[in-house]
Amino acid sequence: MIVNNRVKSVSFIIISILILLSVILSFLTNPVSPTPWVLIAALCMMPLIKQKHIKQIKWSxxxxxxxxxxxxxxxxxxxxxxxxxxxxxxxxxxxxxxxxxxxxxxxxxxxxxxxxxxxxxxxxxxxxxxxxxxxxxxxxxxxxxxxxxxxxxxxxxxxxxxxxxxxxxxxxxxxxxxxxxxxxxxxxxxxx
Ligand SMILES: [Fe+2]
Ligand SMILES: [Fe+2]
Structure with a gap:
């Protein structure tokens, strides 16, 4: 289980770094392209995606x-x-x-x-x-x-x-x- 959870966490970090690198590369190669902005939006969504997978109980x-x-x-x-x-x-x-x-x-x-x-x-x-x-x-x-x-x-x-x-x-x-x-x-x- 810890392996699964750690693998998930490490994958999450790697994906985030890859997106960040893609943003930098996109800005360097074509600064007027909308691609880096789309990637930035995806990067901002990452913590929300991660959070959604964790079961949270709400007060009712x-x-x-x-x-x-x-x-x-x-x-x-x-x-x-x-x-x-x-x-x-x-x-x-x-x-x-x-x-x-x-x-x-x-x-x-x-x-x-x-x-x-x-x-x-x-x-x-x-x-x-x-x-x-x-x-x-x-x-x-x-x-x-x-x-x-x-x-x-x-x-x-x-x-x-x-x-x-x-x-x-x-x-x-x-x-x-x-x-x-x-x-x-x-x-x-x-x-x-
Ligand atoms: Fe009680
Ligand atoms: Fe109680």
């Missing part, structure tokens, strides 16, 4: 819990997940990849704690079950991080898929379950 109103700081947490988690997908897909620097993964895991844990505290404060009856779900997720991610520490980049595809699938499902199915209960008790009127 249907993910909203109605409690501002929890929605902000969820937005940040999606942002960190997107950053991680970019780091994984570009596969150019292990440090960048590891940093993005660590930030995502650490913010996920931080968010879980905040959410559990909120449920506890309002006496939500489904707290224990929700906590178990969070813990199962943390255990799974930590297991993958341990595998990543041994196998490196190759194992990360599973983490991306797991986190994307789990996070969206958890927000839509489990987090929305406490929403009505907490909003009815006025939890949406307070911020932290």
């Amino acid at each position: 109103k249907e993910y909203s819990i109605g409690i501002e700081y929890i929605d902000q947490d969820h937005k940040k988690l999606l942002h960190l997940l997107n950053q991680f997908s970019i780091a994984f897909d570009y596969a150019q620097c292990e440090e960048f990849e590891r940093e993005a993964l660590e930030e995502l895991v650490s913010y996920t844990k931080y968010h879980f704690k905040r959410e559990e505290k909120l449920m506890e404060d309002y006496g939500y009856p489904g707290l224990a079950e929700h906590q178990e779900e969070h813990q199962a997720m943390i255990d799974k991610v930590e297991e993958y991080v341990a595998i990543y520490n041994i196998e490196g980049h190759d194992s990360l595809k599973q983490v991306t898929n797991l986190l994307t699938y789990w996070l969206i499902n958890h927000i839509q199915e489990s987090d929305t379950q406490y929403r009505d209960y907490l909003v009815e008790l006025g939890a949406d009127e307070f911020d932290v």
Whole structure:
């Protein structure tokens, strides 16, 4: 996988350099020709083409819990997940990849704690079950991080898929379950 991703990144750089060289050559050989301008436009499009291949998750109103700081947490988690997908897909620097993964895991844990505290404060009856779900997720991610520490980049595809699938499902199915209960008790009127 890392080979595939690195090959993609190197190919992208080579194509960009070739286009740039063609632009210079076109300007030198025929300065009035429209060709270099077409090539410049193609060069400008390159980052957009690359970006399009990376799966990015957009925030949607249907993910909203109605409690501002929890929605902000969820937005940040999606942002960190997107950053991680970019780091994984570009596969150019292990440090960048590891940093993005660590930030995502650490913010996920931080968010879980905040959410559990909120449920506890309002006496939500489904707290224990929700906590178990969070813990199962943390255990799974930590297991993958341990595998990543041994196998490196190759194992990360599973983490991306797991986190994307789990996070969206958890927000839509489990987090929305406490929403009505907490909003009815006025939890949406307070911020932290
Ligand atoms: Fe959540
Ligand atoms: Fe949750």
